[in-house]
Amino acid sequence: MMKWSEISIHTTHEAVEAISNILHEAGAGGVVIEDPFDLTKERDTSFGEIYQLNPDDYPEEGVIIKAYLPVNSFLGETVEEIKQAINNLMLYDIDLGKNSITISEVNEEEWATAWKKYYNPVKISKKFTIVPTWETYEPVSSDELIIELDPGMAFGTGTHPTTVMCIQALEKCVKTNDIVIDVGTGSGILSIAAAMLGAKSVKALDLDPVAVDSAKLNVKLNKVQDIVTVAQNNLLDNIKEPANIIVANILAEIILRFIDDAYRLLEKGGFFITSGIIQAKKQEVKDGLIRAGFIVEETLVMEDWIAFIARKE
Template sequence: MSWIQLTIRTEQDRAEAIGDSLSELGAQAVTFVDAKDTPVYEPKPGEVHYWPNTEVIGLFDAEDDTDIVIAALQNDFGQQQPLAYTLNPLEDKDWEREWMDNFHPIQFGKRLWICPSWRDIPDPDAVNVMLDPGVAFGTGTHPTTALCLRWLDSLDLTDKTVVDFGCGSGILGIAALKLGAKRVIGIDIDPQALEASQANAERNGVGDQIELYLPENQPQFEADVVVANILAGPLRELQSVITDYCHPVGVLALSGILVEQAEEIEQLYARDFILEPVQTEGDWAMVSGFKK
């Protein structure tokens, strides 16, 4: 099948309404793309934030009459100023194969590899975590996850208990277990994340070493290692909760932080931790240290 891609450049307050209209007008898929490489700061649960300059992209069957689609959109959204749009044909491809070809085994630190299932393992003697890209829960490709994976690889985790706060896909907790930890406690507000973590842990042969909880159901405990790859807002709001997870002389890593937010997070956690130099990758930072 051949496709036509209709791209509309707009402002954040109209992006969702235009996306809804594209769906109603027959778009097979609608996506939202940052038009100016602008970071979006953390939303609260249930919120959806768009970029100040957003491209709304609708994918249509090439046989659809896009003139009708554009006329309808101009009538609804372009009365004061005509909508800026482009139309581009897309070649017919095996999109699933194209998507799979973009994911390769990635090494983090000296020992650890994250490997998708359809690729050969580069080093059978390394610590290999098998994890396929899923629905946004984390696969190691984002700098915040990469910073945490390299940090875990640098530790001696033998027989340690680890808290993975905001566990998502379970990638950090599973990596910790494969690196020698004896027990991981994963916590997330999303029940689907807990299901993904359990499935991925079982696939990697460590399902019986991971315990998963919603925040309201978690027991009291202290851990040797705490890693929280979430966002600056929750790290601020839950500072006392996250600190209490870590027992004296335990170690902590906090990520999901933009570089310009790192100093504030450092100041909050310096009350209870001896902090190491901030590590960065691109626009993102990780704060880590030892509990006093």
């Protein structure tokens, strides 16, 4: 039974984006934003059930951001780093409001039920809609592709900008019978998308055993286990078979470590799709891709995040 620590930050609308990024980078398994504005706004009920929101859960002013971190030996350091990073935002003249931070422990069951109310079906690209496993959803159009996710706690809901951009990039690049490698697969969502777009075989790799289990579960759920193989692996170490597409939605620092391996493994004309890159690291990753021999064909931008589609000539 895993224990999770809930870190709750009372801040302002202005700081939500920046603090969410800090939390994602610190390894938070999902971020919940409690905004009093949600209580009054019109909700789209076309997707079915809407949970009754309880005004007592919401702050009177500002916004509360909650994130969940696994309770382990680094927790204390991680929390200190988060506090430091949030305080540093003041250097950029970002108003932090109350900036009060509280920590409490929750167990897995409580958390699993608590966050479901924030998660609805979401159409994230021309073809794909992501639907949580506990919802029923009728496709709106005949060519809509539906990915069912039981996102588990270590991974987001598939609607984070970096995931969305990777899926949009896969839509542009995947051809029937392509061989795809997904580095740092997390929930397995990119591998599932590649399989649904016609890839012949997909390797979903992750160093984290929790990710491997989560991805296996989601691959089965979407009935693509004949195409997608999930394995525990560090980046592209010891991978020998060439690929047409390599996709990686992980932090910029990690992408930089295996650009040369990706170049070597790709067939001529193959694509390397990278995301998880914050604006500040954009140039560094781009330079690394070009240095390795890639041509950067397209740069996707969503919120504060960047994704590159790079091609091997």
